[in-house]
Amino acid sequence: MMKKLALVLIISALVSNSALALNECIDATTGNFDTPQCTSGKLDVNVATGTDSVGKDEDAAHTTGDTGSFILGVYGTGHAALSGNVGDYTPIAVTAAGEVITTTKFQEDEGIGNGDDLFLSGAVRDDALTSGANANADLDAVPLITDGFGKLWTTGGGEVETSIQAIATDTGAYADGDYINDADTITSIASVGVTGEDHVTILDIVVSDEGKEGKNLEIWFFNANPSGSTFTDNGAFTLIDADLVKTVCVVPITQHFAAADNGVSVNHEPNCAFELAGTAIYMAIVAGEAVTFDAADAVQLAVTYQVN
Secondary structure, rough: OOOOOOOOOOOOOEEOEEOOOOOOEOOOOOOOOEEEOOEEEEOOOOOOOOOOOOOOOOOOOOOOOOOOOOOOOOOOOOOOOOOOOOOOOOOOOEEEOOEEEOOOOOOOOOOOOOOOOOOOOOOOOOOOOOOOOOOOEEEEEEEEEEEOOOEOOOEEEEOEEEEEEOOOOOEEEEEEEEEOOOOOEEEOOOOOOOOOOOEEEEEEEEEEEEOOOOOOEEEOOOOOOOOOOOOOOOOOOOOOHHHOOOOOEEEEEOEEEEOOEEEEEEEEOEEEEEEOOOOOEEEEEEEOOOOOOOOOOOOOEEEEEEEE
16 A cells, blocks of 8 residues: 655754654654655655545546546647657647547548548338337437338338239210229228338329220329228219318329320329328229220229338
8 A cells, every 4th residue: 555645844843852854754644754765866756546636546436526637638620640659648639619539520521531430320120110119209319220221211212112003994984073993992002011100102193095095084092091982883983071081182194195006194293292091002093084995995003102
């Protein structure tokens, strides 16, 4: 255990009836005279350790009120060198705000060169983007989320998909406003890869017709299944009020292009985006004017969409 020495300079004094020489000191622990140790004319001092000492033992636990030395850093800009050679002692470099400058921190608009160190940011894989799996409440801090390929999940820019649906038609005449689907069911794109409350953007719609009728149509989109309504092919398109509010957009199909024996009707800018309430997109095809499909007709509906 190092001794704690109290250096006392006394020009003339008597301690315990003995004179204290100028080259002596009093041991603060024992009260006895002691001779300081010197090297090349410099006083050797052992730094004591303890709660009230500057020195601290390795692995000693911190206690409130412990004393210590105040360490200062050197303010600099541009990561200027503060020492000359490898292995030199150097001060800690800080910014004007007192932040410690590291080799992996760069200023805004600062150029990064080859070989510069960077932090590797990690992410959490979640293929299904499970709601609540990575955060429990609004404003929680959360990690970045990727799919199995390491692609970052974002609120926009999802993958583009195209669904092609065959639509059976009646050979009788459809009047303006009639429902078109001989199956008497709602047309849907099921399992579009969403978990609910995701946004869908309809990017393009193409209706192909082997009979090249070239007639105007309407495509009605719903954010949930309009299951309360009855759909009858070649009958008036009818929605109950509870299903009407599920309508998110109606896209007119008014551009027609014909080949020799067949044709397509399109809308390349449908301007239709909405939030899904489930995991499927529901659609209804309605005649925009009178049209008659012959027995040879085969109608297909191609919808290109993006899920965000």
